[in-house]
Amino acid sequence: MNIMKARYLFIIILLGLISCKEQAPLPADAPEGEITQANSIDGKALYEQNCLNCHGSLATTYKKDVTPTQILTGINNIVRMQYLVFLSDEQILEISNALSSKNPDNISPKISNAAPSGKYPGATTSLNLAVVTDLASNCYYDSIDVGVDEMNGQLFANADKTSHQKAIILSPGASYKFYIHCVDTLHQNVTKVSQLITFSTDLDAVDSTPPVITSTFPNEPYLGGTERAKFYLNSNESASCRYSTDINSNYDQMNTMDTTGTLGHVQTLNSLVSGNSYTYYVLCADPTGNISAKETLNLSVLANVNGSILYQNHCTSCHGSISNSSKSGASSQEIQDAINDIRTMRVESMLFLSPTQIDAISNAL
Ligand code: HEC
Ligand code: HEC
Incomplete structure (x- = not known):
């Protein structure tokens, strides 16, 4: 080795040591003086200590499936990688193995952006279970934490198979728990840990207040000679009102008024006879089905036509x-x-x- 080469190597080693210190701090319990990187043959750990800072995590790195030769080429040719000369051939092989997408220990899909979570109003009828994967994958779900093969349902994926969702029908006052596993489409590696999704819906306040019939018209007899006439009701909330001449009729047995559904309700009467009295019973139901108290309308037509x-x-x-x-x-x-x-x-x-x-x-x- 000539002087130039030796000096060069010295600078590289120095740079390497500085870089190691910055980029890959030793574990706190590492014995003093021992350079863990140099001894370790765990490819994943070696990658994380020596490569991650520049090439990203194992799951996302664009240096997947690189051969030991390619890594060596990098160390020999790329200035910023040259300080990595301290890696042994064995370590480089392990790093290459760790980078292999065929290595299920290291390259399995990772789930992020899991939704929904938290509490939703009781009126929420449906929500999307949703996850994002870093690798093109198929994702499955179940309400219990079983293996992917036993999972009950599959999420729908977008075109590149990294965004997955499935609508879940909900009831008020319920809690939901789902586990998700994803399998990458290239090598069928399964997520190592299932993704848990939990959320719930409120029990809505139920409307149990019946509507009130606040007024009825007319309150005076129709003029003599009247054959056709209307009567009117007002209710304090939107309601559907019905009428009957039979005091024993329940709401279902009554006739729906001509105009009803909001606050004012109208019914036309035909074939009235002067001097006669008519009694109508009315009930109103709100949209929840609460039924008002029964009201009585006492109608009559004056006998004298004036x-x-x-x-x-x-x-x-x-x-x-x-x-x-x-x-x-x-x-x-x-x-x-x-x-x-x-x-x-x-x-x-x-x-x-x-x-x-x-x-x-x-x-x-
Ligand atoms: C300080 C930054 C840095 C570190 C640390 C680093 N690299 Fe690199 N590496 C680069 C740069 C810059 C390139 C050239 C651009 C590129 O290919 O992305 C490169 C290129 C490569 C190449 C392609 C070489 C070629 O000639 O085709 C491989 C393979 C590679 N690196 C693997 C690794 C591995 C494995 C590690 C860890 C042992 C590592 N690198 C650590 C910066 C770094
Ligand atoms: C809203 C206004 C209005 C009211 C209420 C009204 N009318 Fe008329 N009436 C008219 C107008 C306008 C005419 C046409 C001009 C005219 O003949 O004075 C008319 C015309 C008439 C005519 C003449 C028709 C013809 O062919 O020449 C008679 C009869 C009549 N009305 C009787 C009545 C009677 C009875 C009532 C009550 C039951 C009544 N009107 C209520 C406005 C009214």
């Missing part, structure tokens, strides 16, 4: 008081035609006037 009151209620606003109405002397037919033909008169309250009532108005006019 033309001047009917005129006052329906016609005065447009045609003046009955004593000086612009329509005095109008016949029943003219009134009926006007209701059918004049747009402003063709409103529901007019259309609901019975022939008897129109006759009475005509007589009053």
